[in-house]
Amino acid sequence: MFGLRILLFFAGIALVVWILVRLARGPRPSQHPRVKSGDTVKCARCGVYVPREDAVRDGERYYCSEQHRLEDQGERR
Template sequence: MKIIFLLIAVLLIWWVLRTLRSGRAAASKPQIKNMLSCKYCGLHIPEDEAVQHNSKSYCSKEHAQKDNP
């Protein structure tokens, strides 16, 4: 019966180490970019991909033009 407890202990240690490692990997990832929503269709786009018009943000030039005729 001892071998079963040993196996469980090894599995637990492996699982804890794996969780710690994945936690560290997630922490080192770059932060999620600031998301903006299109004022015309509501689609969410990253800040650096958004089209700015009259201090409003749009997903594309088309929607910027449609919202500002």
């Protein structure tokens, strides 16, 4: 019976220390990096949305890649 009390006492101390360490560290950073919300444009070929600064522009049309721009040009001719 005495051994069980000692075990519970040390388990309680370990729990308090663990809680204090967690509180001292502060909140954990998010595992997922935040994506800047900015203007997105729709690819004229496949419809996927890409950030405007990453898009390939051809006149008034935007594309997700140079390949889609070329494929769309071929179909429009």
